[in-house]
Amino acid sequence: MLLTMTKKSSKAPAKKPAAKAAAKPAAKKTATKAASTKVAKTQLVELVADKTGLTKKQSEEAVSAMLDAVVSAVKGGQSVGLPGLGTLSVKATAARTGVRPGTSEKIQIPAGKKVAFKVASTLKGNL
Template sequence: MTRRKNDTVPKSTAPAPAAEVGDAGKLGKALLVEQVTEATGLTRQQSDAAVSAALQVIVDALSSGKTVGLPGLGTLSVKTTAERQGVRPGTSERITIPAGRKVAFKVASTLKASL
């Protein structure tokens, strides 16, 4: 059977499967709290406080220049960047990008092997 330009393709009448939270490929804080609640038996409020506290400790450590090791996940560290030359998009003007700091992540070998 050949299709012509004006032929319509019949659409499936079956409903699309319901998308679960997190199906989009991102594990946000709310879903993380939910999973911690299920895994530990803590209340949702306790899990939220625990996750928030852990994230704040990590942010504080990185802000002070410390390295954060997360067993089975990887290592977060702060790297300094050198001043460098760049080009402003659209105008092609040469600009100097100042030195700064950035967060770097090195994946744990156990996680890398399991992917």
């Protein structure tokens, strides 16, 4: 199947150069569509500025302060409840035995901590 796909792709540009040119913008559209599903910090700052009437600089300071507070609380082992969104918390993981993928050698994985997120029931119900 891979050889068939390779043959088709090598023949297509020679016969139909317009089809190749038309395929590239479609690929770019899907790439931008995939990128648009994530809200970056700058976009979040713009949303806060629009909703609150603050300047972008003030909004950036407010968003940064909130994120710093959440990160420091989670690092300190506290749970952070974000109403309407969910709760971030720290959970301990137990030591366990794992398998190294390349060699199938058994290794010991030490105990540690991980960040867990529980979605708020109001958000979960609205999805």
